Amino acid sequence: MHSYIPLSPTTFLERSGQAFPNRSAIGFATAPWAIAYPDKIVTYAELLHRSRCLAQVLKRLQVGYGDRVALLTQNNQQTIEAHFGIPAIGAVIVALNPWLAAQDLLSLLNYCEAKVLIVDASLSEKILLNPLFALSHLQQVIVIDHAANPIYSGVLDYETCLAGENGDFRLDQTVVSELDPLAINFTSGTTGRPKGVICNHRGAYLNALGQALMIGLNRASKYLWLLPMFHVNGWGHIWANVAVGATQVVLPDHQIGDGYADLIQALSQYQITHLCGAPRLVRSLANAPGDKRGFRGLTITTGGAAPAPTLIQQLDEMGVNFIHQYGLNETFGPYVVCEEQEEWQALPPSSRAKKRARQGVATIHAGTGLRVVDADRRDVPWDGRTLGEVIVAGNTVACGYYNNPEATEKAFRDGWFHTGDMAIMHPDGYLEIRDRLKDLIYVETDYGWENISSIEIENVLCRHEQVREAAVIGISPEELGKNRTLLVAFVEARDSQTLTGEDLRHFCGSQLASYKQPQVFLFTDLPKTATGKVRKDLLIGEALKLYELKI
Ligand code: ADP
Numbered sequence: 001m002h003s004y005i006p007l008s009p010t011t012f013l014e015r016s017g018q019a020f021p022n023r024s025a026i027g028f029a030t031a032p033w034a035i036a037y038p039d040k041i042v043t044y045a046e047l048l049h050r051s052r053c054l055a056q057v058l059k060r061l062q063v064g065y066g067d068r069v070a071l072l073t074q075n076n077q078q079t080i081e082a083h084f085g086i087p088a089i090g091a092v093i094v095a096l097n098p099w100l101a102a103q104d105l106l107s108l109l110n111y112c113e114a115k116v117l118i119v120d121a122s123l124s125e126k127i128l129l130n131p132l133f134a135l136s137h138l139q140q141v142i143v144i145d146h147a148a149n150p151i152y153s154g155v156l157d158y159e160t161c162l163a164g165e166n167g168d169f170r171l172d173q174t175v176v177s178e179l180d181p182l183a184i185n186f187t188s189g190t191t192g193r194p195k196g197v198i199c200n201h202r203g204a205y206l207n208a209l210g211q212a213l214m215i216g217l218n219r220a221s222k223y224l225w226l227l228p229m230f231h232v233n234g235w236g237h238i239w240a241n242v243a244v245g246a247t248q249v250v251l252p253d254h255q256i257g258d259g260y261a262d263l264i265q266a267l268s269q270y271q272i273t274h275l276c277g278a279p280r281l282v283r284s285l286a287n288a289p290g291d292k293r294g295f296r297g298l299t300i301t302t303g304g305a306a307p308a309p310t311l312i313q314q315l316d317e318m319g320v321n322f323i324h325q326y327g328l329n330e331t332f333g334p335y336v337v338c339e340e341q342e343e344w345q346a347l348p349p350s351s352r353a354k355k356r357a358r359q360g361v362a363t364i365h366a367g368t369g370l371r372v373v374d375a376d377r378r379d380v381p382w383d384g385r386t387l388g389e390v391i392v393a394g395n396t397v398a399c400g401y402y403n404n405p406e407a408t409e410k411a412f413r414d415g416w417f418h419t420g421d422m423a424i425m426h427p428d429g430y431l432e433i434r435d436r437l438k439d440l441i442y443v444e445t446d447y448g449w450e451n452i453s454s455i456e457i458e459n460v461l462c463r464h465e466q467v468r469e470a471a472v473i474g475i476s477p478e479e480l481g482k483n484r485t486l487l488v489a490f491v492e493a494r495d496s497q498t499l500t501g502e503d504l505r506h507f508c509g510s511q512l513a514s515y516k517q518p519q520v521f522l523f524t525d526l527p528k529t530a531t532g533k534v535r536k537d538l539l540i541g542e543a544l545k546l547y548e549l550k551i
Pocket of ligand 1: 186187188302303304305306307324325326327328329330359419421433435436531533
């Protein structure tokens, strides 16, 4: 039909390859950072040619429409190419978390019945040398950089494969329906067994355009990849950058380690305009020693967990253009944004930061499909108090879970996806996440039982100048064998030598109602998932162990 063509993010590269053939699509930052940028550049014409070649390679390997092609890669050029080459033939991208244990990776590969695996040489050992590998459904493995150090037999080398193709296969010809699956993204399992979220072409297309607008990407942008590309396809930003002809800057190895100070230097050296990361990463960057001039004017988008108002204030003082978003795997990543109102700029810095720590309103691509509802699915009043569940429906909400009808029916019902996140609505229509349903803490008060939000207590603790980060959990009376809930605060102190539980008890006493005050303070490094979420499941076990030891 002349007025309808299925939406697919693969079309972005066909267009940008034509519109900006000589512009740099990918730049590489190389350590040590002192080496002048650009060391190496991939132009849009090259990215288009290589992605088309990858599509031809996969076709030659008999990968069919709807077949799964898994990626086990760090943030690199090939991952970007795969985000165009795989869906161009109607196959489905399964980007795996490289930090998972070999056994988990193999079980996910089998679960999604991936036909082909594209793997970095540096990660290949984990899978290819595992005894369970022989039992997998994989028909072919393509190793990136294998020719340089050919240690396996029976695998293909990525570059050699690409070199054998002519690149005349267009990326925009194959997708039949825009609602066909484009990617399966596994949840990190902080809420149970990983589920494979099915994203379609239409949602990814709309999410990418919406995100380009929400975070202000354009052809002059230089986007530094710190967010893992495997996580919800890098929140859709691989496609968003290509849509507008921006440059994506890739680090040699995703793990930054202790190199934050160097990284800060790289920001100004490479004139980075955008970066995204979970609050933990952003905090590490903001706290790293060194000259912070590169932060001025930089757009930092955070999400995945709640940023503390203190962090927001700190970024503001550094001149960062800060954007706070909320979303899930099931919403293709960012779905809610804290749109700043002009009048907030006149507020005292701490009040302004508090407003900006709220998750906000629907993004452009989410449209009007965002509600906070009670158990009878009635919208909660906008009173800044009444707690309800966040539910969403719209063009960037996933179709369901791969091969898991039970979980799909449970979460996607009556036309809405039930996020399991509990929130309040403020009188100005801004949503504030209070907790995941399972993390809400029920405590006894003088007047009965009350639900309290761990985030609220954590934010208060973060206001203490010696606290870097905090996570609060409640141990229920049943778990404890006592008649009351115990609130335990795990605290990462800036200087664990000087800060004491007594200091924090005193601090909370002046700022929190008595039933919200933690009874126990433990100083520790907080365990995190690869995507920056605190593993509260581990903390509960840890607290119970200590409690048994009579802390
Ligand atoms: P999982 O951790 O199960 O893999 P996701 O990676 O999809 O799940 O994470 C989504 C969850 O992260 C949300 O349900 C919410 O609890 C949390 N989250 C995401 N963004 C924010 C935010 N800005 N503030 C608070 N919580 C957030």
